[in-house]
Amino acid sequence: MAIELKMPALSPTMEEGTLAKWLVKEGDTVKSGDILAEIETDKATMEFESIDEGVIGKILVAEGTEGVKVGTVIAVIGDGEVTAAPPAAAPEPAPSTHTAVTPPAPKARANDPEVPVGTQMRQCTVREALRDAMAEEMRRDARVFVMGEEVAQYQGAYKVTQGLLDEFGPKRVIDTPITEYGFAGIGAGAAMGGLRPIVEFMTFNFAMQAIDHVINSAAKTNYMSGGQMRCPVVFRGPNGAASRVGAQHSQNYGPWYASVPGLIVIAPYDAADAKGLLKAAIRSEDPVVFLENELVYGRSFDLPELDDHVLPIGKARIMREGKDVTIVSYSIGVGLALEAADLLAGEGIDAEVLDLRTLRPLDREAVLTSLAKTNRVVVAEEGWPQCSIASEIIAICMEDGFDNLDAPVLRVCNEDVPLPYAANLEKAAIIDAARIAAAVRQVCYR
Amino acid sequence: MAKSKTPSTVAAGDDTFALRSLQDAHDANPRYAASDEQLLTFYEQMLLIRRFEEKAGQLYGLGLIGGFCHLYIGQEAVAVGLQSALDGGKDSVITGYRDHGHMLAYGIDPKVIMAELTGRGAGISRGKGGSMHMFSTEHKFYGGHGIVGAQVPLGAGLAFAHQYAEDGGLCMAYFGDGAANQGQVYEAFNMAALWNLPIIFVVENNGYAMGTAVQRGSAETHFHRRGTAFRIPGISVNGMDVLEVRSAAEVAVAHVRSGKGPVLMELITYRYRGHSMSDPAKYRSREEVQEMRDKHDPIDAAKAELLKRGVAEDRLKELEKQIRSKVNEAADFAENSPEPEMSELYTDVLVERY
Numbered sequence: 001m002a003i004e005l006k007m008p009a010l011s012p013t014m015e016e017g018t019l020a021k022w023l024v025k026e027g028d029t030v031k032s033g034d035i036l037a038e039i040e041t042d043k044a045t046m047e048f049e050s051i052d053e054g055v056i057g058k059i060l061v062a063e064g065t066e067g068v069k070v071g072t073v074i075a076v077i078g079d080g081e082v083t084a085a086p087p088a089a090a091p092e093p094a095p096s097t098h099t100a101v102t103p104p105a106p107k108a109r110a111n112d113p114e115v116p117v118g119t120q121m122r123q124c125t126v127r128e129a130l131r132d133a134m135a136e137e138m139r140r141d142a143r144v145f146v147m148g149e150e151v152a153q154y155q156g157a158y159k160v161t162q163g164l165l166d167e168f169g170p171k172r173v174i175d176t177p178i179t180e181y182g183f184a185g186i187g188a189g190a191a192m193g194g195l196r197p198i199v200e201f202m203t204f205n206f207a208m209q210a211i212d213h214v215i216n217s218a219a220k221t222n223y224m225s226g227g228q229m230r231c232p233v234v235f236r237g238p239n240g241a242a243s244r245v246g247a248q249h250s251q252n253y254g255p256w257y258a259s260v261p262g263l264i265v266i267a268p269y270d271a272a273d274a275k276g277l278l279k280a281a282i283r284s285e286d287p288v289v290f291l292e293n294e295l296v297y298g299r300s301f302d303l304p305e306l307d308d309h310v311l312p313i314g315k316a317r318i319m320r321e322g323k324d325v326t327i328v329s330y331s332i333g334v335g336l337a338l339e340a341a342d343l344l345a346g347e348g349i350d351a352e353v354l355d356l357r358t359l360r361p362l363d364r365e366a367v368l369t370s371l372a373k374t375n376r377v378v379v380a381e382e383g384w385p386q387c388s389i390a391s392e393i394i395a396i397c398m399e400d401g402f403d404n405l406d407a408p409v410l411r412v413c414n415e416d417v418p419l420p421y422a423a424n425l426e427k428a429a430i431i432d433a434a435r436i437a438a439a440v441r442q443v444c445y446r
Numbered sequence: 447m448a449k450s451k452t453p454s455t456v457a458a459g460d461d462t463f464a465l466r467s468l469q470d471a472h473d474a475n476p477r478y479a480a481s482d483e484q485l486l487t488f489y490e491q492m493l494l495i496r497r498f499e500e501k502a503g504q505l506y507g508l509g510l511i512g513g514f515c516h517l518y519i520g521q522e523a524v525a526v527g528l529q530s531a532l533d534g535g536k537d538s539v540i541t542g543y544r545d546h547g548h549m550l551a552y553g554i555d556p557k558v559i560m561a562e563l564t565g566r567g568a569g570i571s572r573g574k575g576g577s578m579h580m581f582s583t584e585h586k587f588y589g590g591h592g593i594v595g596a597q598v599p600l601g602a603g604l605a606f607a608h609q610y611a612e613d614g615g616l617c618m619a620y621f622g623d624g625a626a627n628q629g630q631v632y633e634a635f636n637m638a639a640l641w642n643l644p645i646i647f648v649v650e651n652n653g654y655a656m657g658t659a660v661q662r663g664s665a666e667t668h669f670h671r672r673g674t675a676f677r678i679p680g681i682s683v684n685g686m687d688v689l690e691v692r693s694a695a696e697v698a699v700a701h702v703r704s705g706k707g708p709v710l711m712e713l714i715t716y717r718y719r720g721h722s723m724s725d726p727a728k729y730r731s732r733e734e735v736q737e738m739r740d741k742h743d744p745i746d747a748a749k750a751e752l753l754k755r756g757v758a759e760d761r762l763k764e765l766e767k768q769i770r771s772k773v774n775e776a777a778d779f780a781e782n783s784p785e786p787e788m789s790e791l792y793t794d795v796l797v798e799r800y
Contacts (some may be wrong), residue, residue, distance in 0.1 A: 026783050182630055182636070185630060192607075193608070194607055195611075224579035225571050225589070229583055261795050262796065265795070
């Protein structure tokens with residue numbers, strides 16, 4: 001009789017991890033509660049605890065092994081002969097549609113015209129890019145500090161602020177109590193007082209508690225004061241659906257903030273944009289809402305090796321050039337749009353993918369220029385359809401691009417429901433490449 | 447389960463917290479020993495606020511001031527007594543929407559305040575803020591905020607900036623007895639005490655949160671006690687006597703300036719007018735208001751004291767005349783200066799161009 005020990009999922013978004021260390025060896029007797037191993041997830045190093053009793057029969061994955069998929073058998077308790085009945089037909093495994101996205105083929109990617117041709121690139125995760133952006137700006141300007149829940153000693157709930165406390169100390173990397181309304185107000189007030197705060201929301205879902213300060217205090221003060229009182233604060237954190245965390249933790253606030261004059265709203269997709277735009281956001285004299293995406297944090301992209309990679313706010317970017325149709329998107333939707341474009345390429349449809357990058361001010365020109373070239377537009381947005389960025393893009397196309405349109409503009413958004421927990425329902429509720437491709441076929445009359 | 451003593455619980459030992467020490471210090475020396483000239487200055491400032499607000503009420507009635515307009519009449523001793531104890535060069539002040547008095551107490555030109563009330567281009571916010579949204583970064587006056595209680599965490603942020611910049615300044619954050627029931631006030635208390643921020647929280651308790659009497663809306667009506675849960679010492683002060691206010695301010699400022707963290711002051715005061723110009727104030731009796739006006743008016747009291755000290759009545763009359771003409775000038779300016787240019791509609795939305 002043997003019991004299989006499988007690589008556990010230790011966070012909602014974990015798909016694989018590193019088996020950092022075995023704390024037991026073959027032949028050891030273990031009981032429930034014993035720590036068997038240390039496992040590094042995308043967020044932290046976790047202890048893997050036994051819930052069974054017996055003798056470790058076989059260790060199947062050596063310590064130090066990276067990229068061990070969740071569910072892989074890593075050891076066996078007992079004699080190695082598995083006699084347990086196979087589990088009953090389980091529902092489809094958890095990973096959401098997003099996590100299945102394969103990175104688009106590099107050949108299809110267009111270069112960012114903001115990055116000099118021939119710039120050396122290195123692979124970097126979005127998480128590291130964001131951290132580096134903050135660290136570089138903190139080195140550059142003593143007024144910049146970061147505050148939020150678990151940003152310092154814990155090294156960031158999503159590890160985005162990892163290492164900042166060590167380098168900059170507790171004066172500039174500040175753990176707050178769980179009190180969003182209060183610390184958003186303190187951040188805005190500190191900005192009014194001449195500092196450059198970066199306020200991290202553990203996720204933007206919690207910023208609902210603080211939205212009064214983001215909008216009424218930060219966004220409106222410069223106008224109400226006749227230009228006297230600035231509020232150069234950055235509110236940043238993950239936004240949009242994560243994975244299986246239910247309705248209250250899965251919402252895209254892009255359209256909410258993007259509707260507010262006085263705010264800058266940025267929602268980058270890849271590492272280069274995350275870094276270049278976060279640096280620009282920190283330097284901006286205006287209040288910025290910087291929307292990240294948890295599911296993208298761990299993805300690696302090309303990052304230009306420049307001493308000071310700062311990108312312009314308010315400029316969209318063509319991620320893939322095409323001539324038949326334009327797919328407009330932002331944040332995680334860009335990855336899905338690129339995937340859809342690759343699918344469509346096999347069918348002879350050459351799609352252009354436009355990443356808005358900044359949601360306010362919106363780059364109308366870039367949308368209209370691409371529309372004038374392809375004459376067809378689909379908007380892909382990981383968020384609800386009503387009063388969305390997609391609605392706004394469609395309005396822009398109607399107002400100023402109507403004569404160039406060969407088909408109605410379509411939007412592909414999440415289903416108009418609070419995000420469900422069940423894996424199948426969640427998958428059904430969130431946009432994917434197949435749905436984007438279907439909409440593209442429709443506007444191409446294919 | 448046995449409680450283990452963590453470092454944080456040790457750091458919060460009760461021996462370091464003297465709840466009543468500031469109240470005792472204030473009670474030991476309740477009135478500030480002002481010179482005749484100082485008291486005269488306080489009197490002048492309070493009278494300017496009174497006359498300015500009366501004029502504002504009049505202009506509102508004439509339709510020259512729109513929207514919400516909250517007058518400070520009756521509460522003058524609070525802003526004057528407190529702000530006279532601050533160092534204008536480095537301390538910051540923030541308040542809610544009943545903000546005209548705090549600006550006048552800082553010597554900001556009544557013309558640009560009144561012109562803001564009438565929504566003119568020459569207003570201190572170029573006509574784009576109005577009564578509730580006025581600022582003077584030059585005087586470190588940070589508004590002027592319309593959302594009840596929002597100025598409290600913002601004030602804690604200003605205090606944070608003082609501490610961060612090590613500029614020796616402190617922040618004075620005013621709010622009302624109504625705002626004192628907002629949750630964010632206590633979030634700010636917690637962090638201010640946790641981080642030892644240089645801030646004086648000031649509750650201007652005028653007895654009514656709009657139309658709701660304090661005892662109808664507050665379980666603990668002694669607002670100065672509300673910092674206790676956060677280890678913030680409180681002082682209760684008679685807000686109708688400018689010298690008592692000033693004396694208490696000295697105690698609070700000394701405490702904060704010496705790095706001991708936040709103080710919560712409660713100023714017991716009274717507003718003679720309604721919550722705003724559109725409030726008929728039916729929730730209290732005429733007699734109650736009259737009693738305050740007759741027996742507790744801070745301006746009458748200061749005047750009586752000046753006369754008692756031997757300051758010539760003619761001098762006070764001359765002063766009153768000057769204030770009246772200053773206010774009339776401000777009103778004329780506010781009435782006759784032009785509305786903002788249409789081009790101002792789209793200015794100051796953002797600082798930079800993108």
